[in-house]
Amino acid sequence: MGKINVKLISGRTLDQGSTLENKMSKEFVDAAAICEVNQKNLGTLGVSEGDNVEVKTDFGEAVVCVRVNNGNPDSIAFVPMGPWANAVTGSDSGGVGMPIYKGIDSEVSSTDKSVLGVKELMGAI
């Protein structure tokens, strides 16, 4: 089972942004329950684009679908902002109200588990 250790970055994407007022839709899951890594990391993970991977941090874990983005250096994985990214984001606000949403130490690994839908994800909280 392949795994990589990366800094996790979350942020806006066009697909996530255009479905954010429609978060109970399948389109939102397709847009936000994803993890982008570069081709080399995809090889290390031993998975193909569209397979599921598990993202684990000190704060939690989330299963998302892997996509290729060669703009990411080897040290970075990107998950669009949303409940899947937030399942692995710490809540400490550094005394200023802002959690660290970008630059979280994470382990990404291949998995047989499936991606949770929005309702299941909320139910798991």
Added chain:
Amino acid sequence: MSAENRIITDVVCPFCGSLCDDLEVETDGTKIVKVKKACKLGKSKIMGHERIESPLIREDGKLREATYEEAIERASQILSNSKRPLSYGWASTVCEAIEKGVHLLEEIGGVMDSTASVCHGPTVLAVQGVGAPGCTLGEVKNRADLVIFWGSNPVHAHPRHQARYSYNAKGFFSGGKEDRTLMVFDVRKTKTADKADEYVQIEPGSDYKIFSAMRTILSGNEDVVPSEVGGISKEKLIEIVDRMKKAKFGVIFGGLGLTQSRCRYKNLENVISLVDEINEHAKFTLIPMRGHYNIAGFGQVCAWETGYPFAVDFSRGYVWYNPGETTAVDVLNRKECDSFLVVAADPASNFPKGSVEHMKDIPVIQVDPYHNPTTEFADVVIPAAVAGVEAEGTAYRMDGIPLRVRKLVDVKYPSDEEIFDKMLTKVKELKGA
């Protein structure tokens, strides 16, 4: 186009802080049928999708339909019986509704925070610390010859920003991208970076030390700068500082890459100081890439009503402002609030899981046009008209310019302003009783 169809021009887009004001919307008299000139984000928002049809109240674990009167009464009871109510959101609605919200929170002695606290709140803190450089986007369009996106990716988050205001825009003294240099600083090569004349890749969490190194070079002390800082060689840093000094009019558009990473508001303090110091050599400015279309408006209204721009606590009978204590994430983390009013926002999606946990244990009131993950926790749901599409009002662009967003179609839903007007009256009635 049929005879009843109407084209509305110069529509202001209520999605992102760019507030593009040149859209064309076609209606068939009852609904919107076409949106022209908007990007994918703006178009999807204006076209809309399935709504929460009626107010809802949770009973025996299930949401059931209710009337507006019943839902507003229930929400008002919850809020007036709470010891420590918290409210959050308010960025995707208009200033008139925000003003009512401030009065409501003052009346119930609650804590009021906006989405800024997990967005550009750190920028606001830095501005309070070291001041605000700034200009309008019109100045950028007309004059800028060096455009820098630092930790921001407008191709995805503000798709028309470059064409309307910054890189490609043709202005009085600039013919467009031929007259400008585009630099992008980011930890990964984004779509915006793909278009840049120069992309500089930096190491995650190293923005603060890069700004410090640039300031050191700028002050003539490059001998103490190490050979590499945050993934950038010293030679490159010297070249970048030199390029910035030579700009006729330079602008840094700062993004969440600065606010949501290590050092948070300190990154902004440092880059604002850098901009300040470069002004000894060149005209330079900084504009935060505000996300939600009226998050800047929340800051304005909250500041003129309370003296502070977000995270205000009315529980003492006077306004208390202490981000880190009075910010929504922190109030939830401490499990301190005993009710939660969410307005035009989705904390269940946008807050870390650990902060969302407390939402299970307290009554949650949601005022929003759409069902979203926060609805899963809501005990009272009040569907509202979409501000800027179905209700008019004032919004502030990312550069602080107020624009009037419009009502494009008539709908059965009340506006946020009407909902909070009624809630405020009800709360006063209940408290008086």
